[in-house]
Amino acid sequence: MFGNTEEYDQDRNGFLERCHREYGDVFSFDARTIVVSSPDQVHALLTRTNRDFLAENSPLAGSVDTERMAADAELWTTTRRAGWQGLHRRVAQAHAERLREIFLKTVGDGEIDVLATMADFSGRATADFCLSADAAGVPETLAENVAAIDPLSRDSLQLPPWWPSRKVRRFARSRKRLLALMTDIVRRRRSAGDSAAAQDLLGVLLAPGDQQLSDLQIERFLRGIMLAALGVPAAALTWIVYELSTRPDVLARLEAEAASAGEVPVMGDLPYTEAFVKEVLRLWPPTWLIGRTVRHGTELDGWRLKAGDQVLFSLYRLHRDPRWWSDPDRLVPERWLEPHVAPVRHTYLPFGAGPRVCVGTQLGMMQLTLATAWLVSGMSLARTRETEMVPDFSGLLVPRDLRVRLERKAVRQGA
């Protein structure tokens, strides 16, 4: 009845790798799920999303009913289009200045659980980006919501929202609390007027524009953005710390670049750091598995699919496929610095592609690049245990139990 779910849940990546080796670029996982692997299939799946496929976890969705998902997706897409301008340069630059303070407050001396520290940093960063001075209390409520989603996202067998389980009730309660907080902040900000002066995403969403958004749309959009901008960047930063702790040669180059840049550098000042971040996202894409639900009867690369079927692909496998990448399992930041050597089309998709591509691509790259520069310039870092790192594929891709000791470096004279 559950196809290969049990075997898959024991070792998700290993299972997909074995099936790929045995059956090729397309195979069926169970009666209603196929897995695709070639760059063209993946690209078709992503670019035909909304029309033929539905994004599995629409941030507004709470249902597996395809009609309902399609309606949710349409509402989300309209809001997303209007909200896109909120992620523009002016707001991002104002946020970058505040981000340094957040970094200094959250990433301090001593032994740390890297994922927990980076989740704290990312939660505060995303709340600041969305709400700046009104963000008080939001990071904590957001963290509760993320903690309640986590056990649900690890289950392959999704429980419906009405299921009477403790996990589902906890999720529903924390979601309600976060949305109530958003309602309160949006109302206060709207009645205060002159919201655009706040230089944050909410300011842009409330500013009069071509498309006026309702309070409800804004609240849902903010929650969607904040959830998406917490766990994934935190996982990416954890991988960044892991690679810094294992590659002294790369660390030395990053330190040299950060030393010659300002306190809040602009992206063009950090080409090697940016290449390093891109390479970490190739080797360790946090959203390592992406799924879509078939919207109506259609076909993909000759496979006939019915409404409600699922199509999955592994970004992790695509990014390490030796057909498209030389030395695929090795961190080589330099591969991004060769102007004439571009990756094969559609083989590098850490932010997805098509109409549901990550809205925070530039912002996310900026946060990761700046945080890397601040880490290497301000901190020395050492692993506390020399045990072998174990990647955890059960939810977002993270290194299991990564702990490091951080020590603030002495401030350079004249710096």
Ligand code: HEM
């Ligand atoms: C920092 C590293 C980040 C990575 C690697 C990343 C990656 C991704 C990926 C792979 C998706 C799924 C795309 C798909 O299904 O086709 C996604 C969706 C999304 N991301 Fe990001 N993301 C990052 C940061 C951010 C940030 C900072 C924000 C907030 C501004 C953000 C907001 C979103 C939203 C709202 C979606 C859902 C888009 C939709 O379904 O329409 N992400 N991200």
